[in-house]
Amino acid sequence: MPVIQAKRRIHHNAQRMFELVADVERYPEFLPLCERHVIRSRERHGAVEILVTEMTVAYEVFHTTYRSRVTLDRPNRQITVEAAGGLLRRLRTVWTFEPLAKNRCDVGFNLSYELASTLLALLLGGVLDAAFGRFVRAFEHRADVVYGRPLQQRQTAVPRYARG
Numbered sequence: 001m002p003v004i005q006a007k008r009r010i011h012h013n014a015q016r017m018f019e020l021v022a023d024v025e026r027y028p029e030f031l032p033l034c035e036r037h038v039i040r041s042r043e044r045h046g047a048v049e050i051l052v053t054e055m056t057v058a059y060e061v062f063h064t065t066y067r068s069r070v071t072l073d074r075p076n077r078q079i080t081v082e083a084a085g086g087l088l089r090r091l092r093t094v095w096t097f098e099p100l101a102k103n104r105c106d107v108g109f110n111l112s113y114e115l116a117s118t119l120l121a122l123l124l125g126g127v128l129d130a131a132f133g134r135f136v137r138a139f140e141h142r143a144d145v146v147y148g149r150p151l152q153q154r155q156t157a158v159p160r161y162a163r164g
Helices: 014-022 024-029 118-133 135-147 151-156
Strands: 003-010 034-045 048-059 062-073 078-085 088-101 104-115
Touching: 003 135, 014 062, 014 078, 014 088, 014 104, 014 135, 024 034, 024 048, 034 062, 062 088, 104 135
Parallel strands: none
Antiparallel strands: 003 104, 034 048, 048 062, 062 078, 078 088, 088 104
16 A cells, blocks of 8 residues: 655745645645545534545546545544545545744645555556655745745745756
């Protein structure tokens, strides 16, 4: 079963990054392979919010829709996604958001999945691995678009034409 792990230092605060990842209905705007993502139900258990969502993933001729249970645990700064259905036998994603300073945090991403059949794994495994591997970068880029590019990055960014 493939496992993808990433930890990135992001120049946005942990709460903002948590809210960005929790905003599942915006995923089709920026997330690779995500064609549609809607919330079917929402309930609260104290400070924890549980969403049932439906996401459609598309790649060339393959389109599949699956339901997820998304647990938004704000006090512990953790988002857990568990899904099954469509092309997936199982999917589990855990996001963590560790504050470092006012405008910096470490974002952790741990994803494991199993496709519904060996044939699908052979056909789509590499594509999904590549797409899932880009997820954290897609959210980081989205944060820069939504919240503005952090000053630290603007000051240290080297224009493409100036690299030698």
